[in-house]
Amino acid sequence: MTIFSAVFGKRLSLRRNLIFNIVTALSICIGIAAIVMISEFFEHLETNLENALIAEAYEVAGQIDPEEKDLGLNLDGLRFSGAEGIYRYTIFEDSGAMLAGGERYDHLPLLLKSLRPGRTAKITMPSGRIGVILRAPVEGQDFYILVTTSKAETESKKLPELLHEIEEQIQWILLGIVTVIVAAVLAARRSLKPLDTISRQAHDIGPNTTRQRLSVERLPAEIVPLVAAVNGAFDRLEQGYKAQREFSSNVAHEVRTPLAVLRSSIDRIEDAELRKGLTEDIQRLDQMFEQLIDLSRAESLGPTLFEPVNLHDIAVREATERASSAIRSGKMLAVTGDTDAMVMGHLGLLSIALGNLVRNALNYSPEGTEVEIEVLSGPPGWRVLDRGIGVPEKIKEGLFERFNRGEDSYGKIQGSGIGLAIVKSVAEAHGAVVDISDRDGGGSVFSFRFNA
Template sequence: MRHVLAILKAPVGAAGSLQRKLTVNILAALLLTILMSVTVLIFEFFEHLEENQEEALYGEAKEILVQIDPDLPGLGFDPQALRFRGVEGAYRYTIFGPAGHAVVGGEDMATLRAQIAQLALGQAAEIAVPNARRGVALCGLIKAERYCVLASAYLPSTDRPVLDTMWHEVQEQTQWILLGSLIVFAAAVGAVRLSLSSLDKVRREALEIGPDAPDGRLSADDLPAELVPLAQAVNTAFARLQQGYKAQRAFAANVAHEVRTPLAVLHSSVDTIHDAALRESLKPDVTRLEAIFEQLVDLARADALMPEAFSKVELCKLARQVSGARAMAALKAGKMLAVTGADTATVAGHEGLLAIALDNLVRNALAHAPAGSEVEIDVRDNPPVLRVQDRGPGVAAEDRDAIFEPFHRGRRPSGDGSGIGLAIVRAVAAAHGADVQVEDRPGGGSVFSIAFR
């Protein structure tokens, strides 16, 4: 069912898209055009019908007038005939004699006589006839005497056969209008999709621009002229971002070079202090300063990481290396550290930075895990995932995004951490196209995951 809906939605585009807006506007314009066409068609039908009826009434009156014979009874007509007495026929006739009164026929009202009396010989004119009928009168001389003939018929709008004929004509013409509109609509939708296809190309180009391809730009060759300035402005913004990105990488490299030497000198200077109490009190501060600096350098390296530096990384081997490096510290704290899961999981990445990210997760788990508990590095495959599980107090749901911000230490800070470790984890994961997640562990504790795509 979803597949069918997707096929039906394809011609009009997704909700909120420019393609759908244009298609809806075209459809609305076509519907308005169809409505106006049908309205004009009905109007023209009645207008031509009235013109034709007027000509027909004139012809009927003229035919009766030329057949008048004053020497014959009823002027040569049967006064009781349907066309003179009844109202059911298509036409009804009344003949007015020289005195101005009806001689044959039943429409002998003062209002009619007054109108007919004003007519000149040979002049045909429309006469106002009651009872939703329409009349045309024509006067002429028959044997030197004035005779006038009034021919009347029901108005087209009240004549059922006429209305049926009109409705049939409208239906027939409307079918062609709808067919033409459908063809126009299909052509318009096709033109819209063809015109917007260049935007899809630009979208794909924009998706390819990133840290691994900072030199990419949007092509404006096939874009509509109205969108070329927008593409140029976006390219200018990309160029500025690229310059800032390069400046950031250069800054990180310069800081690493310029600060390491003074820190080493500071460390050596502290070791030469003769006052043992002062020397021992300063050493932790210097060590902490060195750790914070190294973490900031790691964070900058992760943000500036390029895929060109990637190679094949075996996650299980990486997990064992990190576990081995942290095993002694875990044992001293009365905690256990284990590596479980798949032995063959591999990813393309930077082994050094991935090791730093995993080490930060392990160090964080050991810092919060209670004594006697086990911290587990679980390696998974298809897709590759690194999971670090502990039995600590867990992370509140409202803090699970904030803990990955630089210098955020959570509601229950533990140890002498700087609050940069998890920010490094997120930056390294982002550089590898991976997602970092934290969730509750069944039975208590937390599970931090780096899920590769």
Template sequence: MRVGIRQVVGQRGSLLRRLVINISLAMVVCVLLASAIMSFEFYEHLQERTEGELRREATEILAQLDPEAEDLGLPAGSIRFTGAGGVFRYTVFDRDLRPVVGSEMAELAMAERRALLQKAQQGTVLLEGGRLGLAVKGPDERLVLVSRLSSQGSHSQLITLLDELGEQVSWVIVGIIIVLTAAIATARRAQEPLRAAVAQLRNVAPGAPDKRLSAEGMPGEIRPLIDNVNRAFDRLELGYQAQRDFSSNVAHEVRTPLAVLRSSIEGLEDGPQRSVLLEDLSGLDRMFAQLIDLARADAAGETAMGEVDLYKIALDLAREKSIPALRSKRSLAISGAEHVPARGHAGLLSVALGNLVRNALGHAPVGGEVEIELCANPPGWRVSDTGPGVPDDLKEVLFDRFQRGGASADGGAGIGLAIVRAVAEAHGGRCRIEDRPGGGAVFVFELPTA
């Protein structure tokens, strides 16, 4: 017997048992929800029917009015105009809201009567004596107020309930949706081990080569996958480390002969050829410096992070870049928050912001301004320029390595913005390009909120 039950509902802790339990709970919720909705709809429809019947009665009275006849052609002395009994009670008001036939609200002050009749034109209102009333205005500005005892129903409850049963098809659909939702929730719970593995994957980075996926708590079917993924990470780490070491070593080794070459060129006599050679050599030197920065950003790990103030980094950089900016007939400004704490590597963050500012100064027109805006939530910078802007099709690819957007103002190799993205990703942040109102571009650099 126990074996048969386990085959139906699954072993303890199995996905099948979780699915059965969740769907069973969902069906119980459906029954309770349907009962509650039935009760709510019952009273809601009862109120709608009451309002509809009162409106029809008032409309019929309006149709019977004869302005030329006494009492507007209505039996003013009948119980439905003067008596407290009967199902319905009618009162006709003139355009000044004085009762002409009937006496409902006659004892109320004009201001109170006017306010209550305005509400009665919008829906049912509770009148004195526990009566529900509704008013309808005729074409000649006369109002007909119809009321009845709130305890009296226009239809029996049985009829209303039968009406509700006709609507249950829609609630069956709601029940199906709830069941499907429960199935989705169960599937999500079943994926918790995989979500845990995904969270661990976020910690696997070149700066943390020892991070691997843990097989603890994983179902037996997934453990072989985890083991093979870890072995693949080991192989990738070896290859990536070799590539990173090669790039870094080449960049460092080449700088020595570049320094010797610079010394030799500077020993030449002044002339156009000497200036061209020095300019080309500066470009090479800058490119190799960027390669070193890129290698540092790729290798950045959590252990190298600390508490930093993005405002101080921006202020130090602005002091460094403001004089060269003025010499090139451009200006540099800082705005926004004056204290932006974050967790990161101060050196790499300074390199990233420097590349953004250098790029903005290179594309800003003569007389233009580059602004560094400090943002506190999330912490980061917004570097804007008044240049030609960035086309939409280049906003993503500009952060790729060796990608240059059209004519580069500084003759760069397309590494600067790739360094910015590498630094952002090393900090768990992101970068993007937006359009600046009035023209130009805004380079956004955001870090995770502490």
């Protein structure tokens, strides 16, 4: 997982969608705020420009001296006589006649009547220049001072001033962007935290914890109906699972009595060959129902029944019990590996699981070969190695399912197809895993490994 995925979530994940939506919403808000701020900035520039023109007008008014030549002003200066410079000044007398400068304003007479002494008015010249006219009383006389500037020059300065403002505030802008992203990530994590909790709860629900349900505590109201529906599905699955388990167990127990009666009847048959064949059939049926009971016990096993067990002791016990039958069929059994591999588990069911693996190996091993039980320590477990015909790749994955039987080299199907299903159920109850691999030199390796 990349750092980006760890922070923002995987592609198409709810976390990434939440963060994207939050960032989008905040970005839109920031965009609107930026537009408003830029608008305010330009409006502020207009106000500043008007104030600057008024200040220039008052400065000129302060220099006027009616007793001096040219009113005490330098009328040859560029601001009075030329088109250059930022500002241009024009002075009118009370009658509207021009005293200095070169700007003409045809509507001046009307403006003079409405403008009170000491007040200013903003005007737009026919040439497109903008300006301010001030009515300034000086020593009993009224002078009208017109100060104008080029609108094009003003507009050309707006963008540089805006960029200058942005440069001065860039650290705050970056801080705002980082704050938005961090806030989005934290908000998404906080919003999804209840979902992480129920995800862990769902992960812990398994065959041995069928009564556990997802908690609706502190969940968003929108999620509660979904969790309630999932809990309802768990209830129905538990009922079906329990009914199936009880059915298998009940059938196995109920059939034992008729089998005992049938066995007693078979023993009275005088034909030895027929009696032997029927007895073998009864033994296979008895074994199958015994395995059904074992499977039911394995599926209902809980960790509260676990105790420390030595895997080597179990291996030795199983090898000892099956040694005589293995020798009669011309095969050998050996126990190797660690002698002190300890785990927490159910002694009886672990013995059944290993016994099924050993019996399966003996059934499929040719005469004159050895079946090895290797005790593992890191992680703890067993490996049962045989020199049989091996297991084709196409059936390995399903071999531990119920009633799935392998075929020997002669095309005969042996067993009930329950033994390896019991091994898998016992493994799952202990948090262990089982698998099949090919053995170097021929044969198979059945592994039963606990989590380290």
